[in-house]
Amino acid sequence: MDSSTGAAKHTRRSFLDLLLGIGATGWLASVFYPVIRYLTPLPSAGPSGPVKLSKDQVKTLETARYVIVPVQGKRILVFQDPSQTIRALDARCTHEGCTVQYVPGESVIWCACHNGRYDLDGRVLSGPPPKPLPQYTAHQDSEGGVLVTPPVA
Amino acid sequence: MSTSSRQQGGLFGWIDARYQISPLIEFLRHKEVPIGAHPMVWYYLGGMTLFFFVVQIVTGVLLLMYYQPGEATSYESIRYIATKVPFGWLIRAIHCWSAHLMIMSLIVHMFSTMLLKAYRPPRELTWLTGFGLFSIALAFGFSGYLLPWNELSYFATSVGTDSVKSVPVLGHWMLLVMRGGEDVTINTLYRFFAGHVVILPLVCVGLISVHLLVIQRQGMAPPIHGDTGRRGMPFFPNFALRDLLLWLVCLTALAMLAVTLPYGPRLPGMEWELGSKANPLAPAYPGIKPEWYFLWIYQLLKEFPPHLFGLEGAQICLLLVSVLMGFWAVIPWLDRTAQRGRHSPGFTDLGFAVIYFLSFLTLKASDLGAAVTPNSDAETAAVAVTCAYVVFGIAAATILLRFFVYRHRWFYLSAAALIHIALHAWLGWSYLTSGALVAVVTAVVLAASGQFRVGAEAGVES
Numbered sequence: 245m246d247s248s249t250g251a252a253k254h255t256r257r258s259f260l261d262l263l264l265g266i267g268a269t270g271w272l273a274s275v276f277y278p279v280i281r282y283l284t285p286l287p288s289a290g291p292s293g294p295v296k297l298s299k300d301q302v303k304t305l306e307t308a309r310y311v312i313v314p315v316q317g318k319r320i321l322v323f324q325d326p327s328q329t330i331r332a333l334d335a336r337c338t339h340e341g342c343t344v345q346y347v348p349g350e351s352v353i354w355c356a357c358h359n360g361r362y363d364l365d366g367r368v369l370s371g372p373p374p375k376p377l378p379q380y381t382a383h384q385d386s387e388g389g390v391l392v393t394p395p396v397a
Numbered sequence: 398m399s400t401s402s403r404q405q406g407g408l409f410g411w412i413d414a415r416y417q418i419s420p421l422i423e424f425l426r427h428k429e430v431p432i433g434a435h436p437m438v439w440y441y442l443g444g445m446t447l448f449f450f451v452v453q454i455v456t457g458v459l460l461l462m463y464y465q466p467g468e469a470t471s472y473e474s475i476r477y478i479a480t481k482v483p484f485g486w487l488i489r490a491i492h493c494w495s496a497h498l499m500i501m502s503l504i505v506h507m508f509s510t511m512l513l514k515a516y517r518p519p520r521e522l523t524w525l526t527g528f529g530l531f532s533i534a535l536a537f538g539f540s541g542y543l544l545p546w547n548e549l550s551y552f553a554t555s556v557g558t559d560s561v562k563s564v565p566v567l568g569h570w571m572l573l574v575m576r577g578g579e580d581v582t583i584n585t586l587y588r589f590f591a592g593h594v595v596i597l598p599l600v601c602v603g604l605i606s607v608h609l610l611v612i613q614r615q616g617m618a619p620p621i622h623g624d625t626g627r628r629g630m631p632f633f634p635n636f637a638l639r640d641l642l643l644w645l646v647c648l649t650a651l652a653m654l655a656v657t658l659p660y661g662p663r664l665p666g667m668e669w670e671l672g673s674k675a676n677p678l679a680p681a682y683p684g685i686k687p688e689w690y691f692l693w694i695y696q697l698l699k700e701f702p703p704h705l706f707g708l709e710g711a712q713i714c715l716l717l718v719s720v721l722m723g724f725w726a727v728i729p730w731l732d733r734t735a736q737r738g739r740h741s742p743g744f745t746d747l748g749f750a751v752i753y754f755l756s757f758l759t760l761k762a763s764d765l766g767a768a769v770t771p772n773s774d775a776e777t778a779a780v781a782v783t784c785a786y787v788v789f790g791i792a793a794a795t796i797l798l799r800f801f802v803y804r805h806r807w808f809y810l811s812a813a814a815l816i817h818i819a820l821h822a823w824l825g826w827s828y829l830t831s832g833a834l835v836a837v838v839t840a841v842v843l844a845a846s847g848q849f850r851v852g853a854e855a856g857v858e859s
Contacts, residue, residue, distance in 0.1 A: 283574045284570065284573060284574060285573055285574075285576075285577045285578045285584065288578055288579065312678040312679070312680065313678065314677075314678065317578075317579060317580070318579075318580075319580070319677065319678060335680070336580075337681075339698075339703075339711060340555070340556040340559045340560065340698065340711065341555045341556060341558075341559035342552055342555055342556060342681040342685075343552075343555075343677075343678075343679065343680045343681050344680060344681075345680030345681075355681060356680065356681040356682050356683045356684075356685055357552060357556055357681045357685055358698060358699050359699070368703065371703075372698065372699060372701060372702070372703055372710055372711070373703060374703040374704055374709040374710060374711070
């Protein structure tokens with residue numbers, strides 16, 4: 245076999261290998277792409293804009309001094325601070341995602357999971373949380389209802 | 398049809414004529430278990446773990462007959478099983494007890510393999526598949542925990558799944574895929590359910606097959622020395638009958654535990670009282686803890702500050718845990734001395750140091766000695782001191798045993814682990830500062846004294 249035939253054969257073989265490689269990659273991609281898309285959940289759709297607390301939620305807020313309500317798929321802590329002002333913070337601890345609570349006696353927001361403490365503005369006081377809790381706007385309307393507004397993105 | 402099979406009559410002959418199983422029987426007849434240098438108890442732990450796994454499959458299938466995943470049904474169906482279905486409480490109690498006992502025997506099995514260097518060539522794949530099975534057992538525990546959809550499981554899963562967000566680039570996507578959304582919802586339960594009852598069992602059975610196949614092919618690891626005049630016990634029937642007897646003892650123990658303590662021993666991370674139904678809008682309550690085998694990671698997460706080296710503390714912590722796990726998985730390739738069939742006292746000592754490290758963190762996470770969940774620095778410090786006393790007690794016993802009975806002389810890593818605990822508990826240094834300091838000093842001392850080589854090389858050669 246002379247060298248030119250060998251080279252041609254080599255080129256032909258490499259070309260077929262390349263085609264096979266592309267085919268196999270394409271085949272794998274067409275199998276896994278739909279599976280990956282299938283497993284990725286759709287973004288949760290919820291009403292945008294201010295959310296009004298139900299009567300039960302307002303009642304809990306009055307008795308326990310705080311209530312956790314869903315706003316656009318997020319857990320929001322609505323509480324009444326010592327000056328009787330209604331305020332709202334994201335209830336998801338920035339450390340490992342547990343739900344925080346308001347401790348009226350100590351005027352702190354506390355996460356029971358890893359003992360993280362925040363002040364009433366959501367700033368970290370002690371413990372492992374790396375970031376402050378995002379603030380939400382809460383206000384009472386003239387009829388005593390409570391509205392929670394997500395921050396403008 | 399061969400002449401030999403024609404000679405064999407009955408069912409055996411019929412099967413053998415078609416599938417030629419005689420060589421397999423011949424293989425089993427000659428299979429031996431090495432005995433002599435170390436107690437045989439270590440050889441039973443794998444079989445014991447397998448037994449508990451079989452119990453899990455059987456009781457799991459029985460639970461599936463009534464369990465209904467769903468927002469309004471998960472918790473209710475488990476409560477129905479535990480309170481209304483005849484013997485439902487027993488099936489559930491056995492499933493829970495067996496899960497814990499399986500992980501316990503798996504851990505002891507893994508440490509005995511590590512300390513006796515059974516992972517050395519040619520058995521690296523046995524170790525690696527065993528490590529894979531250990532990871533799957535943890536995944537089983539984690540996914541099964543959410544299925545009752547109670548308060549405890551909800552928060553434990555929130556924390557556990559939140560950790561994946563630390564993975565660079567893919568973290569958030571992985572979190573979404575795991576939870577089926579941004580937060581832990583009933584969609585998370587559906588995914589965990591599919592994993593717990595279909596994906597994990599399939600992978601587990603596959604891995605167990607490989608694990609058992611390589612063990613059958615190579616036999617059990619003989620002791621590292623004393624090969625001269627090696628004795629063996631026939632696997633069948635001598636060893637197999639002993640295995641069977643032990644399984645019977647395990648089943649009896651399981652039944653007794655399930656009947657006397659159907660909701661678990663009520664130790665931290667080891668109880669399965671149903672409690673209240675999960676409410677995503679309720680705050681986490683004090684004293685919330687993961688299962689006992691995750692307590693050390695839970696405690697480590699608490700010890701890290703919010704930020705370290707420009708990253709979040711939790712990220713660094715989970716990176717450290719991943720590195721430690723990765724190191725553990727590739728030990729057969731790191732222990733070059735055991736590869737040559739000689740003793741590697743450094744790796745033996747490493748095994749004990751890991752035991753002290755894990756025990757301290759686990760005990761501290763269970764708030765040992767505290768009447769209520771510690772809330773102040775002073776209370777946490779008191780818990781650390783109590784845990785240090787217990788770990789030092791365990792260490793004293795193991796070190797004396799190793800020194801006098803097994804004639805071990807290499808204790809540098811055990812000493813480092815204990816000094817770390819002492820600095821943290823009695824001097825009140827931060828866990829990380831004392832850990833980093835001890836790690837650096839140990840590395841310097843070992844390098845300067847040439848003990849790195851001695852530790853890796855044979856201390857006692859046969």
